[in-house]
Amino acid sequence: MELKCWVFVGVMLMVIVGSKGSEEEEVTYDGRSLIIGGQRKLLFSGSIHYPRSTPEMWPSLIAKAKDGGLDVIQTYVFWSLHEPQPGQYDFSGRYDLVKFIKEVQTQGLYVCLRIGPYIESEWSYGGFPFWLHDIPDISYRTDNEPFKFYMQNFTTKIVNLMKSEGLYASQGGPIILSQIENEYQNVEAAFRDKGRSYVRWAASMAVGLQTGVPWVMCKQYDAPDPVINTCNGMKCGETFAGPNSPNKPAMWTENWTSFFQVFGGKPYIRHADEIAFHVSLFIANNNGCYVNYYMYHGGTNFGRTGTSYVTTSYYDLAPLDEYGLIRQPKWGHLKELHMVIKACSKTLLEGKKSIVPLGELQTAYVFQEPSEGCVAFLINNDTQHSANIEFRNNSYQLPPKSISILPDCLNATFNTAKILTESGERNARPELVLSSATRWEVFNELIPNFSDTSLKADALLEHMNVTKDESDYLWYSLRFETDSSCSEPVLHVRSLAHIAYAFVNGTYAAGGAHGSRDVKNFTLDTPIKIDTGMNEISILSVMAGLPDSGPYLERKFAGLREVSVRCNGNDIYDLTANHTWGYKVGFLGEDLQIYKQENLGKVVWGGFELSAPKAFTWYKATFDAPSGDDPVALDLSAMGKGEAWINGQSIGRYWVSLLTPQGKPSQTLYHIPRSFLKASENLLVLFEEIGGNPRQISVNTISWTTSKSSNNVDYTPNDIKYLMTPEGIHT
Structure with a gap:
């Protein structure tokens, strides 16, 4: 009864919302559209995520979005970045949400702020900070008091920050919409009654914060009034059942311009004509008044922010590519559509x-x-x-x-099918190949054994609970004794992590066994050499991003599940139980942060030896920045798997050795934002798990040229054309 009462009050008081300028204007909605300042609005929006680019890129990205006919910039809010520890907040640099929104306002556009704070977004742990995992008795995204406390606390923090900066439209700011939760309908049934009550609580909590703007819930058919339920997908003109009330407008919060890509998977190409068809159909069939492109600019999963197996390049096939360059014909064809729709928007919003x-x-x-x-x-x-x-x-x-x-x-x-915009072709021009052996120095990591570990347990511990997301890597080590009767030994490992590497008595046994985005369970079976008596086994468990979706995320298990040594084809030493395991998180170079200039001297670097590339090796070199303003990318096609840093800033994970079914790497070029670079002596540091050959790494500039090929071509990351340089052609 109390809930119904305040919801009614919320509707009656609903949302005094302002415009994208500085004047306060009322924004309401009805069954036809959002109404801003007394005028109905048909709005085109695009997702641009502030931490997947840089502050130096934001003005250009927003300007190109505006020129493409957009009215709104939509972004998630990334909890894991902003509250890395309970009560410790970070809104600096790429995380400066206020600066990003003010730039949108400066350029005369609106903002849709998707607070979540669960976002999925192919972001590690769905945007949750991992410290939530250790809150006693917590269960995420359900009617659970510990979770609701921290969710409400962060949501309130963001709302109050926006209010303090005058960014809600009711204050004259650009924010006209907010989102609470995210695609909860996908998991609601798993929580039964607690799921339904959680939806009501989340809506009540959000509206009670009195932001002065409407709230939405995407993919939530039972979104409580006055929260608007919206559609996500590629064909909402066909799949959306419509608003759950005749007093709510039809809104499309995620129109997927392609799809995220995983290491080992080929890109999903969605052509401009198909996108235009379904936008037009949504407006015609559903009376759609708001269409958001997810993504309009995808950007880069810097550092270790990408979720399980997802490539560092994010939605590169969006209208603005990873580097922020215009992708044709997608950008231009959609711009033409926007112009036509806007020219007749009054009739579309008011006609019968x-x-x-x-x-x-x-x-x-x-x-x-x-x-x-x-x-x-x-x-x-x-x-x-x-x-x-x-x-x-x-x-x-x-x-x-x-x-x-x-x-x-x-x-x-x-x-929608007649594309007049000329296609484009993306070029990568190698400006410098780091081919000189004298340019490179190396530091080889030591393989830890049981005596090097401080954490011990009589069980195989869960990977994420031990690493606390401080590293991708967890060592499992033990000692075991065999007798002379063990012949033809085979090490068997079953894992729910992403990769496993094995060492026996300090010698590399096998590695690179891995799962995939779809296959969660993998095994490693490799012949080994063991001694009569005591032996040391060290197994490195690797995660390429934490999971980002599904119910009971806090209960997800990763890491080793079974370890055994099989002798003579039959006898088994079961090492899973009744053995003491030692654990070590990460590597020395990570602990010392030797990818930063000030920490290079904390280890001894040696010369490069081409004949003996080793696993788990750090490589460092310096290079001068290419001249001009074109975006810069590092070609890592000669490497295996690892992470790369430029002047101490991570440009993300790379995994070139994991090939698509067509036998090609999913990603070879890795974006270096210009703001990461100095004019000269830029420090490049790689941590390589497999070996690779850094002498074939090149520094490239990226550009687009008009193509004479079919006007409906969308070029993929592997279709890049390489240009001749004075040093020769590099492919």
Whole structure:
């Protein structure tokens, strides 16, 4: 009863929201659209995540989004970055959310702030800081008091920060929408009654913060009033059942412009014509008033921020590529669509809609105002054949699977399948190949054994609970004794981590056994040499990002589950139970942060030996920045797996050795933001797990040129054209 009462009050008081300028304006909504300052709005939005780029890139990204016809910039808020420890907050550098929003405001756009604070977003641990895991009796994303306390605390922190800076539209700021939770419908059933009560609590908590803007819940069909339920996906014009109240507008918070890519997986290419078709269909069929492109600019998963197996390059096939460059024809085709829709938005938002059959697979959606305003969408759903149709005594030819837009119900000014924008081709120009052996120095990590470990346990401990996300790496070590009867020994390991490497008596036995994004359980079986008597086994468990989704995230298990030595094909030394294991987190170089200039002297670096590349080796070199303003990327195609730093800042994980089914690396070029570079003597440090050959690494500049090829081509990261340099061609 109390909940219903305050919800009613929330609706009555609902949202005095301002414009993107400095004047306070009321924003409400009804079953047709958002209403800002008394005017209905049909809004195009794009997701740009501030920590996946740099403050120096933000103005250009936002300007290109605006030029592309966007009205709104949408971003998540990244809890794990902003509160790395309970009560300790960081809003500096790439994490400066306020600066990012003020830049959006400066350029005259609105903001949709998706606070979450669970975000998924292919972000490690779904955006949760790992310290949440250690809160007693906690269960994430359900009606659980410890979780609700910390969730409300962080949400309140963000809301108060926005209020203190005057960033809500009710204060004259740009924020016109906020989101609480994220795609909760995917997991709600797992929590049963506690899931349903949690949804009601989350809505109540959010609206009770009195942000002065509407709240949304994406993919949440039962979003409580006054929270708006919205659609995520690629085909919301076909799949969205609509708002759960006739008083709520139809909104699309994630229109996926491609899809995230994983190491070992090929990119998903979504062409410009398909995106334009489904945007047009959503507006026509669902009376859609808000469409957000996820992502409009994907960017880079710097450091260890990417979730399990996800590449460092994020949504590179978006309208703005990883480097912030315009990707054609996607950007230009969508810009043309936005211009056409906006020119007739008044009729679309206020006209009466009728549906006119034109054929078995052809339909017209007509919006007619009482006056002369009239807009028609002529739809051909036949995926194979063009259609010649008659509409209002005029003939129109519709290409297969296309929509023609008639802003005056007469002249077809845009067709989703007819792309007039020229395609582009992305070029990587090698400016410098780091080929000189004298340029490189190395530091080889030692393999720890049982006596080197301080943490001991009579069980195989869970990986994430030991590392606390301080490192990707966890060593499992033990001593065991065999007799002379053990012949043809084979080490068997079953793991729920991502990779396993094995050492026996300090000698590398085997490595690189791994799972995948879809296969969570993998085994390593390798012949080994053991001595009669005492033996040392050290197994390195590796995570390439923490999981980001699913119910009961706090209960996820990673790391070793079974270890045994099989002798003579039959006899088994079961090392899983009844043995004492030692544990060590990470490597010495990580602990000492030797990727930073001031810490280089904490270890002894040696010369480079091409003939003997070793696993778990640190490489360092220096280079001068390429001239000009073009984006810069590091070509790591000759390396295996590891992480790279430039002047102490991580540009992310690389995993070149994990190939796609077509036998190609998922990613070879790794973005170095210009702001990470100095004019000269830039420090490059790599931590390589497998070996690799750093003498084939090159520093590249990236650019786009107009292509004469098909106008509907979207180039993938592996389609980059390499240009000739004075030092020769590098592919």
